[in-house]
Amino acid sequence: MKNIKYVLLSAILIGFTACSDDDSNDVVIVPVPELTTGELDLTTYVAVGASFTAGYSDNALFKAAQEKSFPNILSQQFAQGGGGAFTQPLMNDNYGGLAVGGNRIFGPRLVFGGKTPVPIESLIGPITVSTDIAMNNPTGPFNNLGVPGAKSFHLLAPGYGNLANFPAAANPYFVRMTGTTPNASVLELAMAQNPTFFTLSDVGGNDVLGYAVSGGESDISADNYNPITPPAVFGGSFTALVDGLTANGAKGVVTNVPYITSLPHFTTVPHKPLNPTNPDFGPQIPLLNSIFGALNQIYEAVQQPNRKVVFSETAASAVVIRDETLADISLQIEGALNNSPTFPAFIAQFGLPAQAAPLVANLLGTAYGQTRQATSGDLLVLPSSSIIGTVNTGSVAALMSMGLSQQLAGQFSIEGITFPLADKWVVLPSEQDEIKAATDAYNATIQSVADAKGLALVDFKGILQKAATQGVSDGNFIFTTALVQGGLMGLDGIHLTSRGYAALANKFLEAMDAKYGSNFIEAGVKADVGAYPTNYSHTFQ
Structure with a gap:
């Protein structure tokens, strides 16, 4: 029997356009209030988290997406309210991928191939991955401490950014951030900057994501074994993170954990893909x-x-x-x-x-x-x-x-x-139940800690649930979780597009306004989501 090919996606990338009506000669000018930051001191902003915080998109971390990460977008708004400089550990190029000593460990980004997401190299040929954790790491300190792949307890782990511990016990993305203090934890690097404001986001996502993307692999001997973090471990880790970040009185925003199995990585492929009209089947x-x-x-x-x-x-x-x-x-x-x-x-x-x-x-x-x-x-x-x-x-x-x-x-x-x-x-359904139970337990902890510490909370779970069912609006745009067409989700079906990260940044501003008495949204100090792309062409370098 020949290989059977199935076209699961036939969407054409749709560009969103804003339209306006001008049916009257009368122009009504609505006064916009001046920005006030309320209780907030935005002088030193530090972002702690995982891949969403880093700006990871299309199955890779690359420079343009990092520049459009939601923390960087927030910092640009904060600059109008006394916010200081915001530094990020930028990759070397817009292809993405990582190497160590010249040997590739992660490949470049995905692009839209006309029918489905495909590796960029399938369209433009081989790429030399130029970001090498053993040869060309940037110099910190970094305000964006988003570490793709990090679980909750990893953010507290000493040596997690020490190249000598790679690959067994170090994260290559964090290796790029530790500099002369290779054994410092993510939390220690954050606290060393004495932040006046912080975001702690997407913590808990990787604690269930690894298990989900492995298909719920439960065999400890399997290469892709990646168990769910026990809720007690997550609870202790999250509490320690918040205690550390608030030790000097800093205010901040945290996010809860979405039901990741509602993301297009898990909902795009139908369970009935075998078409009898296919001549090979x-x-x-x-x-x-x-x-x-x-x-x-x-x-x-x-x-x-x-x-x-x-x-x-x-x-x-x-x-x-x-x-x-x-x-x-x-x-x-x-x-x-x-x-x-x-x-x-x-x-x-x-x-x-x-x-x-x-x-x-x-x-x-x-x-x-x-x-x-x-x-x-x-x-x-x-x-x-x-x-x-x-x-x-x-x-x-x-x-x-x-x-x-x-x-x-x-x-x-x-x-x-x-x-x-x-x-x-x-x-499987039983594995989905395990993921949901852990997620619910994580979110109970997050809500409890946020309430106890007086922190703002972004309901990321609710946002993605609404996007999956009816769409989430921001200005002239309606975002859904549909792969390729929805505008929110990147080509890996898990992480956001740059436009999606801009919309998420606005959700952070809404939460800050509600909790701390600022007025970013009312003052119009927010991201213009239309200025951010939903995809990057294979020709973009």
Whole structure:
């Protein structure tokens, strides 16, 4: 079977334009009040957080996006109210990516390829990653201490920015910030600047995000194992961060944690992407249903009808996934097939002799002992869109080593069809429940600490929920979480666009006005979101 290609996104980038009506010769001038900062002292602003704070976008950190990070946008508004200089650890270019000693560790940014997000190198060719944490780190101190990938407890960890601890216990983005104090923690670097105002944002996001993007991987031996931070650990870390940042009386704004599984990284790929009109898939459906028909009888016999696999010849079908929450019935499948008098004749249609029946029974049992078709309750991560329908070469090699021909091994190795999608591609309902429970616990802590310390709070969770359901407005723009078209979310489906970060900056100003008696919004001292892009072309350097 050939690789099956699915077009999951066909949106054309839409530029937002503002329009105005001028139907009258009468001009009404509404007076704008002077800016007042209320209780705030904005002399020294320090931003602490993770990737959102850094300005991470389109699956990379790059200079232009950093310059449009929400803390930098805020600092520009603060300058009109006594705010001082704001420095950031800028990357060396607008490609993004990181290297250490000339060896790439993270790749450049994504761009829109006309149908889907694609790596920029797929359009312009190889890029030399010029930002190297062993060779050309900038000089601090930095007001923006946003560290992509940092979890709550990482922000307190000594040595988290020490190159000698990389990769086991150091973050390469933070290595760029520590300078002559490599063992200083993020909090220590923030406190050393004696901030008069701070933002503490997106803390807690990475504490659940790693688990989610790994498909809820729970195997500690897996390369992508990234467990959820226990709420007690998060609570202690968040409390310590706020205690440190407020020790000198500084005021600030914190954010809560959104339900990250509502982001387009988890909602864009449909659970039914298999189209019968696809010439590489449709003609194979009768044979596929014949193969799974034999298994479906076994599922019925063991009272597991929810595991049955049927591909429609008239409508889109769901992919086949591995579900680790299901009981493993590999041995039952193998035994039932071996005991079936018709099984040798069944495998003969694949050109296999009768004596191969035990081998094939074992292979089918192993492959489908914990599988089912996906449902609307399952979330397929965005990278799965480039995997579904392709041949799993590892499976082919394994099957060939057992005696199957390359052609037959390939037929039984089609991702999401004859080769169930692995756990890393799917966030199961039970895993979503774990993520939600942790998020709710984190947010309870954040609310409690904010109330106790008298801090402003941006309801980031509510903002993204509204964006996902009805849209969030800012001026002439309505933002949604739709990938590519919505204006809010970058091409990785997790982080914001530059325009999205501008809208978020305005939400911070709203929260400050409500809590501290400033009037940034009323005075018109806010970001003009239309001045910020939703995407960066592959030609942008």
